[in-house]
Amino acid sequence: MTVGDLGEFGVVNRITGRLPQGAAVMLGPGDDAAVVAAPDGRVVVSTDLLLEGRHFRRDWSGGYDVGRKAAAQNLADVAAMGAVPTSIVVGLGIPADLPLTWLDELTDGFRDECAVVGASVAGGDVTRCDQVVIGVSALGDLKGRAPVLRSGARPGHVVAVTGRLGYAAAGWAVLEEGLAVGSPALEEVVAAHRRPSPPYSMGPQAAELGAGAMLDVSDGLLQDLGHVAEASGVRIELDPEAFAVAEPVAVAAKEVGADPLEWVLTGGEDHALAAVFPSEVSLPASWQVVGHVVEGAGVVVRGREVGRRGWDHFE
Amino acid sequence: MTVGDLGEFGVVNRITGRLPQGAAVMLGPGDDAAVVAAPDGRVVVSTDLLLEGRHFRRDWSGGYDVGRKAAAQNLADVAAMGAVPTSIVVGLGIPADLPLTWLDELTDGFRDECAVVGASVAGGDVTRCDQVVIGVSALGDLKGRAPVLRSGARPGHVVAVTGRLGYAAAGWAVLEEGLAVGSPALEEVVAAHRRPSPPYSMGPQAAELGAGAMLDVSDGLLQDLGHVAEASGVRIELDPEAFAVAEPVAVAAKEVGADPLEWVLTGGEDHALAAVFPSEVSLPASWQVVGHVVEGAGVVVRGREVGRRGWDHFE
Numbered sequence: 001m002t003v004g005d006l007g008e009f010g011v012v013n014r015i016t017g018r019l020p021q022g023a024a025v026m027l028g029p030g031d032d033a034a035v036v037a038a039p040d041g042r043v044v045v046s047t048d049l050l051l052e053g054r055h056f057r058r059d060w061s062g063g064y065d066v067g068r069k070a071a072a073q074n075l076a077d078v079a080a081m082g083a084v085p086t087s088i089v090v091g092l093g094i095p096a097d098l099p100l101t102w103l104d105e106l107t108d109g110f111r112d113e114c115a116v117v118g119a120s121v122a123g124g125d126v127t128r129c130d131q132v133v134i135g136v137s138a139l140g141d142l143k144g145r146a147p148v149l150r151s152g153a154r155p156g157h158v159v160a161v162t163g164r165l166g167y168a169a170a171g172w173a174v175l176e177e178g179l180a181v182g183s184p185a186l187e188e189v190v191a192a193h194r195r196p197s198p199p200y201s202m203g204p205q206a207a208e209l210g211a212g213a214m215l216d217v218s219d220g221l222l223q224d225l226g227h228v229a230e231a232s233g234v235r236i237e238l239d240p241e242a243f244a245v246a247e248p249v250a251v252a253a254k255e256v257g258a259d260p261l262e263w264v265l266t267g268g269e270d271h272a273l274a275a276v277f278p279s280e281v282s283l284p285a286s287w288q289v290v291g292h293v294v295e296g297a298g299v300v301v302r303g304r305e306v307g308r309r310g311w312d313h314f315e
Numbered sequence: 316m317t318v319g320d321l322g323e324f325g326v327v328n329r330i331t332g333r334l335p336q337g338a339a340v341m342l343g344p345g346d347d348a349a350v351v352a353a354p355d356g357r358v359v360v361s362t363d364l365l366l367e368g369r370h371f372r373r374d375w376s377g378g379y380d381v382g383r384k385a386a387a388q389n390l391a392d393v394a395a396m397g398a399v400p401t402s403i404v405v406g407l408g409i410p411a412d413l414p415l416t417w418l419d420e421l422t423d424g425f426r427d428e429c430a431v432v433g434a435s436v437a438g439g440d441v442t443r444c445d446q447v448v449i450g451v452s453a454l455g456d457l458k459g460r461a462p463v464l465r466s467g468a469r470p471g472h473v474v475a476v477t478g479r480l481g482y483a484a485a486g487w488a489v490l491e492e493g494l495a496v497g498s499p500a501l502e503e504v505v506a507a508h509r510r511p512s513p514p515y516s517m518g519p520q521a522a523e524l525g526a527g528a529m530l531d532v533s534d535g536l537l538q539d540l541g542h543v544a545e546a547s548g549v550r551i552e553l554d555p556e557a558f559a560v561a562e563p564v565a566v567a568a569k570e571v572g573a574d575p576l577e578w579v580l581t582g583g584e585d586h587a588l589a590a591v592f593p594s595e596v597s598l599p600a601s602w603q604v605v606g607h608v609v610e611g612a613g614v615v616v617r618g619r620e621v622g623r624r625g626w627d628h629f630e
Contacts, residue, residue, distance in 0.1 A: 030465070031396065031462070032361060032465075032529075033396045033453075033455070033462075034361070035359055035396070037356065037357060038353035038356055039356055040356075041354055042341060043350070043351050043454065044349070045350075045351055045402075045437065045452070045454060046404070046438065047404040047406045048406055048440045049440055049444075049448060049450050051408055051448070054443065077347040077348045078347075081346065081347055087360075089361070089362040091363060122360065123362060124362060125363045125364055127364050128369065129366055133450075135364050135450025137362055137404055137406075137450075139360060147342055147346070147348075147350050149342070149346050150347075214347075215346075215347055
C-alpha cells in the first residue's frame with residue numbers, strides 16, 4: 001500500500017491515529033489550527049525544513065530515524081533557549097508512491113522523539129511532493145524564566161558543552177566511504193548520524209544554573225560558537241586538550257583516516273548544547289568545560305584563529 | 316545577484332533586515348528560537364507547506380504574491396479559530412540560482428501580509444533546494460475566548476460565509492486557458508489567484524457573535540463544509556440561489572465557458588470563512604447566509620447530495 005492508495009484524508013487519518021496527545025495540547029489535529037498551552041504567557045517557537053537528498057537519504061535512513069531526527073533538531077532549538085518543548089507541528093510533502101509503512105515509521109519517529117521530552121504532535125499539513133519534504137515547528141515553555149540568548153557571553157565566562165560531538169560527522173563519513181558497519185563503534189556513529197540524541201533536559205538546567213548564553217550545535221561547534229562570539233561581542237578561546245574524543249568517534253576516525261578532533265570541532269547534526277557560565281557556577285559532570293570567554297572577537301583554538309568552518313547551505 | 320552569491324548567512328541577514336517586528340514578538344530572528352507573547356496562556360498554531368510547481372508557479376506568480384499567499388493561508392487558519400494572528404515562522408528552501416530580487420519580493424510579501432493583521436515574521440530557517448519550498452507556521456491569540464471548532468454545528472444553526480468565493484478558481488482557469496488578461500474583471504480574478512484576501516477580522520468577530528463552528532475555505536466550500544458536517548454529526552443544506560456570484564467571477568466563467576457556481580461551491584484558495592450561527596444572532600452585512608444545519612449527515616445543495624468535490628492532494 002502506498003500513500004496514493006489512501007488519498008489525502010486517509011493519509012491524515014492514518015497519521016493522526018498514531019499520535020497520542022500530551023497534556024500541553026489543548027486542541028490537537030483535526031481543525032484549522034491546534035491550541036497549545038503557554039502557561040507563562042509566552043511561547044518559544046522554532047522552525048526547520050528537512051529535505052530528502054539534502055538532509056537525509058531514504059537509502060541511508062528509515063522513516064523512523066528521519067522522523068526522530070526531524071523532531072529532534074527542532075526540540076533541541078527550543079531546549080537551547082532554556083525552555084521545555086511542549087509540541088511540534090509538521091508540514092509534510094510526500095510522493096504518492098511512498099509506502100505506507102515508511103509513513104507510519106516516520107509518524108512513529110515524530111511521536112517517540114516528542115515523547116522523550118513529554119511533547120506531542122499537535123497538528124500538521126500533508127501535501128504531495130516528488131520527494132519527501134518535512135517542515136517542523138516546535139513550541140516550548142520557558143516556565144517563567146528569561147530565554148537564554150546567544151548574546152549574553154561575557155569575558156570571564158567559561159564555555160561548556162554537553163551531549164555528543166563528532167558522532168554524526170563520523171557516521172556520515174562511514175556511510176559516505178561505504179565502510180562495512182560491523183563493529184559496535186561504527187554502528188554507534190552511524191546510528192548517531194541517523195538519529196541524534198540531544199541532551200534536552202540540560203537546556204532548562206543550564207538556564208537554572210545561570211547560563212549567560214547557549215545554543216544548539218547544529219552546524220559545527222566552531223561555527224556555532226562563532227555566532228555566540230559575534231552576538232555577544234566577545235572572543236571565545238577553546239582548549240583542544242579539553243575535548244575528550246569519544247571512543248566510537250576515535251575508532252571511526254582511524255577507519256576512515258580522518259582527524260577525530262576535526263569532527264568534534266566542525267561536525268554538525270549531533271545537537272549538543274554549548275553554553276557559557278559565570279566562572280563561579282559549579283557545573284554538574286554532564287557539562288564539559290572546553291574554553292573561556294575573553295575580550296575581543298571570533299573563536300580561537302589553542303591560540304590559532306579559525307574560520308567559520310562548518311556547514312554553509314549555499315557553499 | 317543570486318542567493319548562491321550571498322551564502323547562507325548573507326541570505327539570512329538580507330531576509331531579516333527587511334522584517335520589522337510587531338509588538339507580540341518578544342524575541343525575533345537571530346537565535347535558536349523566537350519568543351512570542353501568548354497573553355491568555357494559550358497559543359493557536361497552524362502550519363502549511365507550499366511547493367513550487369504544485370501550489371504556485373514562478374512563471375505565473377512573482378515572489379511578492381507567493382509570499383503574501385503563503386502567509387495568508389496560514390493567517391486565515393488562525394483567524395478561522397476566532398483568534399488574532401500574532402506571528403509566523405518560515406522554513407524556506409531555495410535554489411542557489413534564485414535571483415535576490417525574487418527573494419526580496421518574497422520576504423516583502425510575508426511582511427506585508429502579516430502587517431494586514433498586525434503580525435510579523437518572528438523567525439525562520441533557510442536551506443538550499445532545487446525548487447522553492449515554503450513551510451509557514453502561524454501563531455495566534457484567542458484573547459480569552461474559546462476556539463471556534465469544526466464540531467460545534469447544531470440543527471437550527473444558519474450557515475454563513477464571508478470573503479471571496481470562486482475568485483481564485485476563476486483566475487486559475489483564466490491562466491490555464493492562456494486567455495489574454497485585458498479586462499478589469501479578468502485582471503481581478505487572476506490577481507485573486509495570485510494573492511488571496513482572507514477576511515481575517517471576521518474570524519474573531521464571528522467568535523464574538525457566538526459562532527458555533529467555523530473554518531477557512533481552502534479546498535472548496537462543499538468539501539470544507541463536509542468537514543464541519545462530519546465533525547459535528549449534522550447535515551448542511553445550502554441554497555444555491557443564496558450565493559451572489561461576484562461580477563468578476565461571472566465574467567471569467569463566460570469567457571472560459573464554465574459554470575460560475577461550480578467555482579463558488581468547489582473552488583479553493585480564496586480563504587473565505589464559513590461559519591454557523593444560532594438563528595437568533597443578528598449577522599452584520601459582511602456575512603452572507605447561504606444555508607442551514609439540520610439533523611443528518613453530509614452536505615446537500617438544493618436537495619441534491621454532493622460528493623466531496625474539491626481538492627484532494629493525492630487524487
